[in-house]
Amino acid sequence: MLARTVPALLLALGTLLAPSVLAQVPDPGTPPNAPKIPATPDPRSDFNPFSATDNPAVKPKKSKTAVVNVNTGTADQLQLLEGVDAAKAEKIILSRPYTFLNDLINKGIFTDEELKAVRPQLTLLKSSSPPVPAQKEPPAQTQTQKEQ
Numbered sequence: 001m002l003a004r005t006v007p008a009l010l011l012a013l014g015t016l017l018a019p020s021v022l023a024q025v026p027d028p029g030t031p032p033n034a035p036k037i038p039a040t041p042d043p044r045s046d047f048n049p050f051s052a053t054d055n056p057a058v059k060p061k062k063s064k065t066a067v068v069n070v071n072t073g074t075a076d077q078l079q080l081l082e083g084v085d086a087a088k089a090e091k092i093i094l095s096r097p098y099t100f101l102n103d104l105i106n107k108g109i110f111t112d113e114e115l116k117a118v119r120p121q122l123t124l125l126k127s128s129s130p131p132v133p134a135q136k137e138p139p140a141q142t143q144t145q146k147e148q
Helices: 002-023 086-094 112-121 143-147
Strands: none
8 A cells, every 4th residue: 555655645746846846947048157137227226328317428309399497497408408508508597587588698698699599499487388368357237238
């Protein structure tokens, strides 16, 4: 009886352990001492080769449609404008506040020609959205309208 039970137990144990043992076998094409390559980047690494802030070789594209408030825009937002580099953006920020866009000429940041080119992209409004036209008051009711 024992002679039959031992092989049966070994067979059952082998079928239970076989998947886990086979799963740990290294790929035959990979040398045993090859370094492991992580599937995800190292989370401690802040470098992003595709980010304009991390990689000076990648520059943000200039925009002819961006509208930036000269009193509140960040250096990155100002650099989106044609003709504005990091040094000029810093000058704009350090010379704040502005009451008129011509203050940019008076403070020596832009020439007259440069300001003409970039003026459509600059604003002094608190909101960079276009102003909303004032609503007209409804006409006063006449005596006949009140009676109805």
